[in-house]
Amino acid sequence: MTIASLCTGRKSSMAIESPAAPQRYEDSYLYRLRHSAAHLMAQAVTELYPGARLSIGPPIENGFYYDIDFPEPLREDDLAKIEAKMKELAKLDQRIERLEVSRDEAKGLILDSTIPGMGEAVSEYKLQLLDAIPEGDTISFYNQQRTDRAGTFHRFLDLCRGPHIDSTKEIKNFKLMSIAGAYWRGNVNNKQLTRIYGTAFETKEELEQYLHNLEEAKKRDHRILGKELGLYMFSPRVGTGLPLWLPKGATLRDVMVDFMKKEQIKRGYDPVVTPHIGNIKLYEKSGHILTYRDKMFPFMEDEEKETYILKPMNCPFHIEIYASQMRSYRDLPVRYAEFGTVHRYEQSGEVTGILRARGFTQDDAHLFVRPDQLLDEFIGVVDLMKTVLNKLGLTDFRARLGTKDPNDNKYVGHEDNWTAATQAIRDACAKMDLPYFESPGDAAFYGPKLDLIIKDALGRDWQMGTVQVDYNLPERFELEYTGEDSKPHRPIMIHRAPFGSLERMIGLLTEQYAGAFPFWLSPVQIAILPIADRHNEKAQELALQLREVIYDTRALRVTVDDRRETLGKKIRDNQLQRVPYMLILGDKDLENGTVGVRSREGDLGAMTLEAFLNQLPS
């Protein structure tokens, strides 16, 4: 696969989408418009900041950016100035022209300091980009120029594959959004450039709609809703990325755990429980110390000079359990499941609420299987994942098959194993009718994997559930089972976590449902609202009665709102808490033997308790 575009550094362009979209974004006018807006911004920057060195500036999903090496640090306040300059340059109606040149001519242009956008200032980056263009490919530049009324000549030339729109005057509805640091070519060892993000649309209405949607999305942010709904909190006195689960959030977790345990029992999993810390030697043996050390919390040493670590993953412990006794081929597959809380010392800048915490709980399991069982077991896991997604009501996800990057040699294991495992995953997805896309380079170093990817409220991708085939750890720990031939054989391990982590999944669900969880998940399912305090006693009785009702695996979760507040106030507060049902209890109801039922959608009228229970979602 060649580099997707000179101006497109997107990693995702490496991925092969399986269902072809009817009109690809890359072919749209909007895409060209945004690409041209990026050039316009670069032109404005070169005029405003003579020492600025340009590197790369592609359109992206919701706009565009340009990575620029500024002589002085750029501040957010500077964006207004750049925006104003862009407006001025756009109005000049500069024609955007493509020119195709030879490699030598290209080098000449890049080094020509008389051309704005070219010369010594940019050559550091542009020559590298030129070198990256494969031999034989067309090399193109885009030029825009015009003399303004005051007689000043404006010009901008950029090495670019294009395509672009015809004139800068088409760039009217844009906004510079933010600035950020970004490493040259995405490599931390390279220089950090200043990235300016912007967006552009064809019409003013679309731009305003987009900005409005962004505001709306912020209200669905799990960090805001988590606080409003009393799900979890963080305290700086506890530590960064270490969530404290409040009663309602803890209830939500329990419900999800119950659901998963039930599914796992059905599927022949056995529960295990392992400690939070363990001897470092185990992790040396597993190899995690080599690859994971900088993501671990500081080590602990006891009086006997033994070193312990806070576990960043559960697998070595489960392996110890497997290895604790002789295994027959008849015992396999062995499936050990644990809601394992792990701790990873994520870099401070990458902790994001509950979506990326430093302490989190995986719905983890490890399957030890024979080679001939690999496909069936993988199918079983994919089936479980589909069941989970379905139950959670998640439809907006993508499945990614992470395969080996053929140009990288970081992988361990025999080629035959890789091929077999990758094919097993493809076959399992095909059999289970799960659409996926393949992404070379996204495999674990020890084997291929299948990940579920979901977007959050702000459009960011998150890896959720995962299934990974592992030939490496069985090898390192010399795991065995006795085969039919009474000789030792090596099992294959499957690591899998259908939710991924409870934290991340609850965060995503919060955003997906904007806090209005499905009935079965809601921390409070029913709020009883006595109208006056003479109804409080009956309300408590009703609550006790409802708590006898088993729904799914647990008793109905019922509260009584007996605060000395008006009914309107109680309704409002419970509505804001997204309680699925309110049962209103007053004189009329006591007389008639009914309750006033109100769902999230509004008043459903008076009905008997039996009628209410019968209409609950099944």
Added chain:
RNA sequence: GCCGACUUAGCUCAGCGGUAGAGCGCCCGCCUUGUAAGCGGAUGGUCAUCGGUUCGAUUCCGAUAGUCGGCUCCA
């Protein structure tokens, strides 16, 4: 970790070189309520922390911490 921004009462936020304000919440009264905020009162802040500039700093500058948007990385 790196680049940029933010941090004022429990929460959401005004304010500003002369040591602070609103709404909601909490608490106390009154009201006893029929489908999205009843009324009144009271409480509540070393303006994140530590330094500097200044006659004087919550306000200006610097450092630190936390948070947010990115980069890198990841469940």
